[in-house]
Amino acid sequence: MWSLLRAAADESNVLAPFIAWSVFPVIGTTLALRFAYSSHFLAQPKTPAQASQHQTYARAIIVGAYLLYSLLGALVAVFRPEVANHYALLGIAYDDDGDAIKKSFRKLARQYHPDKLTDANRETGEAFFLLIRKAHDTLTDPMTRFAYDRFGPAVLDWREPKTLREYMQHGFKESILFYVFNPLFHTVLIWIHGSRVDSYWRFAHPIVTAAIEYYVLSRPVRPQLLARLFPLMTPREYVLILHHFYTALIMAFAQLGPLFPPRQYGPANAAEKQQLEAAALGLAEGIKMLSRAAEAEAGGLLVRELEPFRAPTKSKAKTLPEAAASAAAAHTASKSKNTTTGSEKESSSSSSALTNAQQTWIQLLSDRIFYMRLEAAPVVRELVRVEVAKAALERNRTAAAGNVGKSTGSPRQDKEKVSVGAVPVGAETS
Structure with a gap:
């Protein structure tokens, strides 16, 4: 046994560590449990599960002890005199x-x-x-x-x-x-x-x-x-x-892996798995319904928030009478609809329909007034020009009459001459 353990420390021998790790933990576990039971350090197992637990713990302790022995043996093997390095042979650092x-x-x-x-x-x-x-x-x-x-x-x-x-x-x-x-x-x-x-x-x-x-x-x-x-x-x-x-840890993992299998997460049996799947499907369906309701509510809120900024519906009416008739018809339709749907709904729908009709009528009226102002602008400019010309002509005549009176000394004659030579304003403008 000891010769096998020493051979396991030799790096060049690949098979020896595997043989040592395969044999020694089994023999060591059996001897350790026998000693623990005989010395009353550990009570005899009463159930197979308890015996398996004792076997697992004893095997883990033996594997850990042999792993420590292998690591210490590797350190000691380096300092053996027959494998001393050149520095040790010459006695230098x-x-x-x-x-x-x-x-x-x-x-x-x-x-x-x-x-x-x-x-x-x-x-x-x-x-x-x-x-x-x-x-x-x-x-x-x-x-x-x-x-x-x-x-x-x-x-x-x-x-x-x-x-x-x-x-x-x-x-x-x-x-x-x-x-x-x-x-x-x-x-x-x-x-x-x-x-x-x-x-x-x-x-x-x-x-x-x-x-x-x-x-x-x-x-x-x-x-x-x-x-x-x-x-x-x-x-x-x-x-x-x-x-x-490396070799010692590989062998130790191979021994300890079966003793401590990875923990299983999830359902313990098929029935529990089916229950979890059904619960997960129900939860997913509920989440979908909530998502749809949230999307619908968000859409309604967005529409209500953007309602003040929405452009008014353009009417097909081309004249003011047609726009007024359309507004009256919309107002009448909204009244009849509100009567059937209730008082609260009636007020909101009526105000909404009336507001749209009024907006259409006001838009047409403002357009008409704007066009009328554009059409009247040349006439107004011409009237202003005529009035300015009249005022200038009147000033010129007054100045000319004053000059004539001074030269003849008879204001009356000058006035008659001016009145005889004057042209009527209406005839000039016409």
């Missing part, structure tokens, strides 16, 4: 420069160089010297160091990349393979196991994990939070832990 790397290598070389070793520890010492030599060569080259920090010791076997851009492209291609084959493999195994494969988290989890990995690897420096929590780790080790978390 992640941010140390090339001088610190060379100084640490010289110090270790004086101790583990093959010429300094005895026969007792020569084999292990030579192997360790080769490791620190490789670490020194890797970290002193800035390009190789940058690629090693993000993609691990595998970059030493890459022959094609020559530039930093090529290293990053090759490394991201390797990372994409993890998010292609692992989710597909887990989906197939979960489908065989009988769980749902269309869960939202089963699709969202790989996307979120890939986004975090891209963020960690594409930055020129380590994320500040991770650097404070794990100062001795490289970005590649952060990614390894992230992959362990």
Whole structure:
């Protein structure tokens, strides 16, 4: 059992985590319930529903405990001596420069160089010297160091990349393979196991994990939070832990999903569903009726509001007598109609009909007066001109008579001459 659990922490073994997550929760739940019942920590179930509830809660606790164990195991696996990174081998910090790397290598070389070793520890010492030599060569080259920090010791076997851009492209291609084959493999195994494969988290989890990995690897420096929590780790080790978390969470969701199905909202049975549908239809019909009534009321209010601004009905009458006859007929018709419909309705209808007739008659009368004024305007202008001419002629005659009297000395004779030579006004104007 413990060997299986340790194998589940190995990233390269894809099948081991699935086997461990399939076996351990079942065995752990059985043992936990047996211990709880035997120690009287939990009473024996009296009904099948209670037994199922105990089984569900115990399974959830075991799955949560194993998930925590898997996450802690992933952290511990990174610090194992056999998988120590080059910084740990040389005993330097992640941010140390090339001088610190060379100084640490010289110090270790004086101790583990093959010429300094005895026969007792020569084999292990030579192997360790080769490791620190490789670490020194890797970290002193800035390009190789940058690629090693993000993609691990595998970059030493890459022959094609020559530039930093090529290293990053090759490394991201390797990372994409993890998010292609692992989710597909887990989906197939979960489908065989009988769980749902269309869960939202089963699709969202790989996307979120890939986004975090891209963020960690594409930055020129380590994320500040991770650097404070794990100062001795490289970005590649952060990614390894992230992959362990991904696998553990996928398996945990597969175990907890059947235990806690999604809550169903809506009717519990077919009869209740039919009742709800009938109530919904009745409510919709009532809403339609209210909507129609509201539209009719709104239309009536709009008509009453716009009534004062409506143009009067144009009468077909062409003369004043015809307009008067039409108004009288409309007034008589409104009176007869109002007599049959009631006093209140009678007054409103009569006033409305009489008002329209009066408006038509007044319109025709005003038009007639306007045309008459236009026709009389030339005559009035001519009369005014004649009166002005008469006044001017009278003034001229008076002035001429005064001049004649002064010259002859006899006003009477002058007056007679003026009266004899004068022309009658009526004859001139005619």
